[in-house]
Amino acid sequence: MPPALRFMLAARRSELEGLRGLADTCELVTLISRLVHALQRERGYTNVYLGSQVETYRSQLDLHTEQARALEQDVLQRLQAMDLNAASAADRARLFNRVAYVLHGFDELPGLRRRIRERLLSPSVATAALTRLVGGLMAVVFEAADTAIDPSITRVLVALFNFMQGKELAGQERATGVAGFSAGFFDAGVQERILHLTQSQQRCFQTFGEFADPVAGQRWADLQHSEITAQLLRLREVGMRTSAQHPVDPGLSQLWFELHSQRIDQMHEVETHLAEQLLASCQSSIKLANADLDNHRVLLQRLASLETMGCGDARLFSVQASDLDSPAPDGHGPQMGRSLLDLLQAQTHRLQDANLQLDEARQALNERKLVERAKQLLMNEYALSESEAYTRLRQSAMSRGLRMVDMAQNVLAVAGKG
Amino acid sequence: MPPALRFMLAARRSELEGLRGLADTCELVTLISRLVHALQRERGYTNVYLGSQVETYRSQLDLHTEQARALEQDVLQRLQAMDLNAASAADRARLFNRVAYVLHGFDELPGLRRRIRERLLSPSVATAALTRLVGGLMAVVFEAADTAIDPSITRVLVALFNFMQGKELAGQERATGVAGFSAGFFDAGVQERILHLTQSQQRCFQTFGEFADPVAGQRWADLQHSEITAQLLRLREVGMRTSAQHPVDPGLSQLWFELHSQRIDQMHEVETHLAEQLLASCQSSIKLANADLDNHRVLLQRLASLETMGCGDARLFSVQASDLDSPAPDGHGPQMGRSLLDLLQAQTHRLQDANLQLDEARQALNERKLVERAKQLLMNEYALSESEAYTRLRQSAMSRGLRMVDMAQNVLAVAGKG
Numbered sequence: 001m002p003p004a005l006r007f008m009l010a011a012r013r014s015e016l017e018g019l020r021g022l023a024d025t026c027e028l029v030t031l032i033s034r035l036v037h038a039l040q041r042e043r044g045y046t047n048v049y050l051g052s053q054v055e056t057y058r059s060q061l062d063l064h065t066e067q068a069r070a071l072e073q074d075v076l077q078r079l080q081a082m083d084l085n086a087a088s089a090a091d092r093a094r095l096f097n098r099v100a101y102v103l104h105g106f107d108e109l110p111g112l113r114r115r116i117r118e119r120l121l122s123p124s125v126a127t128a129a130l131t132r133l134v135g136g137l138m139a140v141v142f143e144a145a146d147t148a149i150d151p152s153i154t155r156v157l158v159a160l161f162n163f164m165q166g167k168e169l170a171g172q173e174r175a176t177g178v179a180g181f182s183a184g185f186f187d188a189g190v191q192e193r194i195l196h197l198t199q200s201q202q203r204c205f206q207t208f209g210e211f212a213d214p215v216a217g218q219r220w221a222d223l224q225h226s227e228i229t230a231q232l233l234r235l236r237e238v239g240m241r242t243s244a245q246h247p248v249d250p251g252l253s254q255l256w257f258e259l260h261s262q263r264i265d266q267m268h269e270v271e272t273h274l275a276e277q278l279l280a281s282c283q284s285s286i287k288l289a290n291a292d293l294d295n296h297r298v299l300l301q302r303l304a305s306l307e308t309m310g311c312g313d314a315r316l317f318s319v320q321a322s323d324l325d326s327p328a329p330d331g332h333g334p335q336m337g338r339s340l341l342d343l344l345q346a347q348t349h350r351l352q353d354a355n356l357q358l359d360e361a362r363q364a365l366n367e368r369k370l371v372e373r374a375k376q377l378l379m380n381e382y383a384l385s386e387s388e389a390y391t392r393l394r395q396s397a398m399s400r401g402l403r404m405v406d407m408a409q410n411v412l413a414v415a416g417k418g
Numbered sequence: 419m420p421p422a423l424r425f426m427l428a429a430r431r432s433e434l435e436g437l438r439g440l441a442d443t444c445e446l447v448t449l450i451s452r453l454v455h456a457l458q459r460e461r462g463y464t465n466v467y468l469g470s471q472v473e474t475y476r477s478q479l480d481l482h483t484e485q486a487r488a489l490e491q492d493v494l495q496r497l498q499a500m501d502l503n504a505a506s507a508a509d510r511a512r513l514f515n516r517v518a519y520v521l522h523g524f525d526e527l528p529g530l531r532r533r534i535r536e537r538l539l540s541p542s543v544a545t546a547a548l549t550r551l552v553g554g555l556m557a558v559v560f561e562a563a564d565t566a567i568d569p570s571i572t573r574v575l576v577a578l579f580n581f582m583q584g585k586e587l588a589g590q591e592r593a594t595g596v597a598g599f600s601a602g603f604f605d606a607g608v609q610e611r612i613l614h615l616t617q618s619q620q621r622c623f624q625t626f627g628e629f630a631d632p633v634a635g636q637r638w639a640d641l642q643h644s645e646i647t648a649q650l651l652r653l654r655e656v657g658m659r660t661s662a663q664h665p666v667d668p669g670l671s672q673l674w675f676e677l678h679s680q681r682i683d684q685m686h687e688v689e690t691h692l693a694e695q696l697l698a699s700c701q702s703s704i705k706l707a708n709a710d711l712d713n714h715r716v717l718l719q720r721l722a723s724l725e726t727m728g729c730g731d732a733r734l735f736s737v738q739a740s741d742l743d744s745p746a747p748d749g750h751g752p753q754m755g756r757s758l759l760d761l762l763q764a765q766t767h768r769l770q771d772a773n774l775q776l777d778e779a780r781q782a783l784n785e786r787k788l789v790e791r792a793k794q795l796l797m798n799e800y801a802l803s804e805s806e807a808y809t810r811l812r813q814s815a816m817s818r819g820l821r822m823v824d825m826a827q828n829v830l831a832v833a834g835k836g
Contacts, residue, residue: 003497004521010502011514079421084428093436094769096429103422103764269495344519345804349794351512356791373774376767386763 002342008344011294011351018149024082024280025095025144026153031075032137033164037268038068039137040171043130044261046116047175050123051182058117072106077102082096090263095143102140104132127175128387138164146365151357153281158364159211160274166204167267173197174260177239181253185242194240196398203403207364213277219270223263277392293330299343367405374408377415427714429769434707436567438772441700442500443513443562444571448693449493450555451582455686457555458485458589461548462679464534465593469600470542476535490524497521501633513561515810520558522542545593546805556582564783569775571699576782577629580691584622585685591615594679594825595657599671603660612658614816621821625782631695639690641681650677717761785823795833 001009049057072100079099088197112129115121121129127356145157176193180186186194211216223229235256242248371393378389459481467475497517530547533539539547559582563575594611598604604612641647653674660666778786789811796807815825 001522003494004523004525006502007497007514007518007521011511014504014514015511076421079425084431086422093429093433094773096425096432097765097769100422100425100429103420103425104759104762105721107420107422123668169516214680244614263605276590303718341522344515344522347515352790352794355512359787369777372770376770 012293028277035071042068085227098140102136154361155211162204162208169201184247370408374411423593430711453489460486516558520554528714571628572779574696578628587619602665788826
């Protein structure tokens with residue numbers, strides 16, 4: 001086989017191999033999005049259970065735990081089925097590392113759940129543990145988005161990641177509001193946190209909107225204009241107007257929890273749609289790459305048959321193939337050489353274009369990277385734990401009315417690393 | 419094996435696999451930098467040979483052609499030895515595609531060289547053909563830099579790519595000046611082109627300086643302050659002051675050519691140093707990754723021995739491993755769990771940090787990407803060939819006193835793609 005053609009085919013095969021690995025990852029991401037939703041529910045009911053000091057919520061909590069456990073098993077099975085030595089496993093160090101963290105978290109879960117049922121943990125400690133696991137799962141989705149090699153798939157992953165993050169923030173808003181309403185009023189800390197969570201959600205859903213397909217965008221718009229959202233907004237306003245002097249019925253906490261929970265369930269339908277899009281996108285990219293590889297192979301066969309007709313490689317890859325020279329006297333050679341060069345240039349442009357689109361889509365993930373980087377800096381400089389560093393960054397941002405990403409950029413700039 | 423540990427090891431193995439593939443690529447890049455230098459020489463003497471219309475330079479040209487041919491064989495052999503199905507071959511579509519283009523160019527060379535010796539080509543057409551091949555080889559180095567997964571190696575590749583590009587521009591300046599001096603004076607076109615090439619070289623060497631190791635930086639600084647550079651700068655000024663009314667001795671073209679050629683040879687020593695750095699960098703990264711993988715394996719053995727002592731996995735990956743809970747009563751479990759978690763976090767931070775450094779180093783390649791993108795846009799919009807689009811972009815930039823990258827950004831902005 002002429003060396004040029006060998007590398008052209010290898011380029012296409014490499015793309016295909018990468019897409020197959022990506023399809024595996026996307027299946028994993030789909031299962032993770034379901035598990036995260038179940039864990040968010042379990043976390044919500046854990047809070048309610050630990051907060052109420054009565055056994056009323058125990059059976060509901062058990063139900064949600066069972067659902068989460070079943071989905072955990074799905075994720076575990078998917079992970080065990082992954083071929084970690086496959087060709088497509090190269091350059092996946094970050095993804096595998098995030099998965100290892102999640103698996104470590106899975107091992108902690110049985111003990112955590114036992115302690116919750118024995119009421120040995122405060123709601124905040126239990127929430128923090130489950131939030132850590134959800135964060136670990138989100139990090140897998142993030143790495144999947146940041147390392148995907150196909151622009152259309154990357155776009156769906158960026159949309160999904162941002163939607164999941166927005167939903168996770170909605171879950172945190174639910175918990176914060178439950179604490180506020182249960183106390184009868186939102187103190188300054190609760191108000192600030194609600195405001196912060198609201199703004200952060202807006203940013204996530206805005207990025208989601210930039211990368212989502214029209215159907216996903218429409219479903220989200222419908223939910224935004226639904227009665228349940230309107231009720232929730234009114235309730236949020238009620239909460240924000242409360243004070244120690246003007247408290248409300250603590251019973252509102254249950255309404256707040258129910259409304260948020262229903263809405264979060266409806267949000268999950270958008271996620272489900274995105275997950276379907278993701279798998280469809282993988283399939284169509286793989287189909288395209290396969291068809292292209294077949295085209296390349298057909299060309300190869302034509303070349304081989306020309307060879308038996310006495311037109312050697314040297315002719316086929318001759319100078320006539322470039323615009324350097326006048327057409328050659330024979331019929332086949334230059335035409336074939338030209339079509340090869342065209343194919344090669346088309347492939348180059350397609351890959352270049354894909355790379356640019358990838359860069360654009362990944363830009364949307366930069367915000368999170370900056371926050372991670374500032375967090376790490378704070379951990380090193382002030383010997384803080386990861387969660388301490390995050391809290392300090394968040395609180396500094398909140399108290400200055402800044403977005404997390406702006407605060408992160410400030411931190412990095414001052415350290416000469418911005 | 420506990421699943422978390424399995425993925426941790428897979429992450430490390432994946433990095434190692436990627437590094438081995440990268441080391442292969444870097445060896446290829448080293449051979450390419452030698453070949454490019456030989457082709458630049460061959461191109462220079464091709465111009466002299468075709469320009470002179472006498473056979474004086476034929477033997478020198480043949481000598482340079484022989485050298486280039488030998489290095490071509492080295493590159494070809496290296497390419498043939500590459501395992502295109504290896505695990506590390508995934509996600510290398512862009513690199514392979516660029517290689518295919520180069521191999522196509524190699525096939526054109528014998529015919530091109532024959533036509534040159536038969537004086538069937540003008541100097542500009544011959545130069546354009548060789549420049550295209552050099553450009554193809556540079557593109558391989560570019561993709562190698564843009565897809566490398568190790569920040570220290572990426573830095574060396576970015577330095578090398580920019581230095582090679584600067585040297586290539588110096589070669590173009592040599593050819594432009596030869597044409598100018600041979601005519602007795604630099605017309606407006608030559609002057610503009612010399613100015614443009616000078617500025618472009620400065621930008622390349624500046625980026626090189628940001629990423630080069632101190633030794634490479636020092637060697638370049640020494641060359642910048644050498645007598646040969648001073649002479650060349652004076653000669654450039656002389657040329658720039660010429661006009662139809664104030665011509666100079668056309669014999670200066672030979673001095674200009676000789677000075678430039680000597681200086682380009684000295685530049686190649688910086689490239690040779692960078693190539694050595696590149697291989698050293700690959701070796702040390704692989705050594706580090708291997709040592710780390712061994713550490714992970716040692717940990718695994720300790721885990722296995724603990725297991726036989728009756729401390730199961732569940733304990734090792736228990737909640738005590740996090741800061742969620744109080745220390746456990748037994749001695750081994752939590753300590754081991756903690757050390758695993760530490761290892762996992764250290765790995766996460768290292769990978770995050772590497773990723774950020776990679777992003778930074780790759781930013782330096784963005785300028786070229788923007789130009790490529792604008793070029794592609796012009797090709798599509800005005801049905802231009804690649805070189806026509808490039809020329810139009812370059813001339814628009816020159817006539818407006820803009821840098822290529824700024825002109826490219828303007829083009830993209832107007833098209834709503836900036």
